[in-house]
Amino acid sequence: MKTLQRMNATKPAAAHSSAHALGVLAVLALALCLTMVTPVIVSAADAPLQVSVSIPPQKYFVERIGGDLVRTTVMVPPGADPHTYEPKPSQLRGLSGSRIYFSIGAPFEDAWLARIVAAAGPSLSVVPMHKGVTLLPAAAPLHSDEAEHAEGKEHHEDHHAHADGHGHDHGTTDPHVWLSPMLVRHMSLAIRDALAKADPAHAATYRANYDRFAADIDAMDKKFADQFAALPQDRRRFLVFHPSWNYFAHNYGLTELSIEVEGREPSPRQLRAIIDLARRERITTIFVQPQFSRRAAQTIATEIGARLVDADPLAEDWAANLERTAKALAQATGR
Numbered sequence: 191m192k193t194l195q196r197m198n199a200t201k202p203a204a205a206h207s208s209a210h211a212l213g214v215l216a217v218l219a220l221a222l223c224l225t226m227v228t229p230v231i232v233s234a235a236d237a238p239l240q241v242s243v244s245i246p247p248q249k250y251f252v253e254r255i256g257g258d259l260v261r262t263t264v265m266v267p268p269g270a271d272p273h274t275y276e277p278k279p280s281q282l283r284g285l286s287g288s289r290i291y292f293s294i295g296a297p298f299e300d301a302w303l304a305r306i307v308a309a310a311g312p313s314l315s316v317v318p319m320h321k322g323v324t325l326l327p328a329a330a331p332l333h334s335d336e337a338e339h340a341e342g343k344e345h346h347e348d349h350h351a352h353a354d355g356h357g358h359d360h361g362t363t364d365p366h367v368w369l370s371p372m373l374v375r376h377m378s379l380a381i382r383d384a385l386a387k388a389d390p391a392h393a394a395t396y397r398a399n400y401d402r403f404a405a406d407i408d409a410m411d412k413k414f415a416d417q418f419a420a421l422p423q424d425r426r427r428f429l430v431f432h433p434s435w436n437y438f439a440h441n442y443g444l445t446e447l448s449i450e451v452e453g454r455e456p457s458p459r460q461l462r463a464i465i466d467l468a469r470r471e472r473i474t475t476i477f478v479q480p481q482f483s484r485r486a487a488q489t490i491a492t493e494i495g496a497r498l499v500d501a502d503p504l505a506e507d508w509a510a511n512l513e514r515t516a517k518a519l520a521q522a523t524g525r
Contacts, residue, residue, distance in 0.1 A: 239389050241290040242306075244299055245272055246506035247368045248292055248319070254403040255381050259392050263288065265298065265306070268506060271481040272298040282309040289313065289388050292381060295320045295365045317384045319377040325363040326440060329433035329448040369503055370437035371414070371512065375407045410509065411441075414516050418442040418523075425523050429468060429496075430477040431487045434503040435515070444523065447471070455486045465493045475522035477501040477515075 238261040243249055249262045256262075265281060266272045275298055285291075285306060291314055293299050307314060367373050382400040386393035418426075426444050428435075433448035447467075451460050468476075468490055476487045479502050491498055499518050505511035 240287045242285055242288040243292045244294055244296045246504055247508040248294055250506055250508040251378050252381055255396055255399045256385050272296045285310040290384050291316045293318045317380055319380045320367050323367050326436055328362055328364050364436050366434045366437055366503055370441050371407050371411045375404050414442055417520050421523055427471055428519055428522050429473045432479055432482050449486050465490055468494050475499050
């Protein structure tokens with residue numbers, strides 16, 4: 191009997207303990223549910239700085255300096271032609287959150303930069319990375335004066351056939367400044383300073399990231415200079431379809447020869463003149479880029495027994511692209 195009484199006496203305590211445990215579990219479950227449904231609020235100070243650029247290589251520059259502190263929007267997507275690309279309305283609307291637009295003098299900007307600024311609103315600051323850079327002259331057509339004069343009516347008609355704006359003529363200067371490592375080193379100062387001004391709390395980080403990027407560029411420049419220094423003078427010319435690599439060539443004592451004539455594919459007479467010149471130059475490689483037709487380049491390659499090699503001036507991984515192109519140029523010019 192006493193044993194039974196003792197067992198009965200413990201029942202209220204056990205029941206109380208179970209109820210307490212259930213209550214704790216209920217509270218924990220409620221807290222978990224609230225955590226799952228309650229939105230995480232991120233302060234404006236913690237959000238990445240929104241910036242926009244014209245072409246993919248600029249994204250590489252900005253992110254080398256800004257890192258995770260920035261989020262970059264590219265207006266001309268990979269594979270698109272920056273001479274003729276027209277942004278989608280959704281792209282223009284998406285600019286409303288951007289604080290900075292880094293321009294670089296790409297042909298796309300001639301037609302669209304003013305509309306980009308209008309779409310983004312007064313909070314957008316336009317920073318021209320290429321300000322103060324001395325531009326090189328646009329490439330001269332690679333065909334003889336004799337061939338040009340012999341064309342007569344054919345050239346006149348060819349000119350009017352392409353007068354619809356589908357050519358890639360750059361006018362009197364070459365805009366491809368981002369393909370010179372040392373110009374990028376200089377232009378990236380504008381990125382560093384603009385990010386630091388817009389986000390002073392992280393200015394030291396931007397400066398440190400720039401210093402590391404500049405050191406990488408210095409090492410790259412020395413490597414390229416050593417790579418091309420040993421080339422004989424009669425092995426320093428290379429053939430491209432679209433004249434994009436003049437700044438790179440200028441830096442390292444090379445000469446770019448372009449198939450395009452005033453931003454357009456050559457006429458049959460011009461093509462024959464280029465084939466003759468390519469044979470005299472003993473060209474074995476023709477550099478092409480994915481944004482443009484390969485038709486003329488392929489015709490020349492077939493005639494002279496050369497190969498086509500991609501060299502995309504708009505590749506987003508700028509450093510890897512320059513390393514790859516420099517190696518191909520050294521092989522092509524070294525012959």
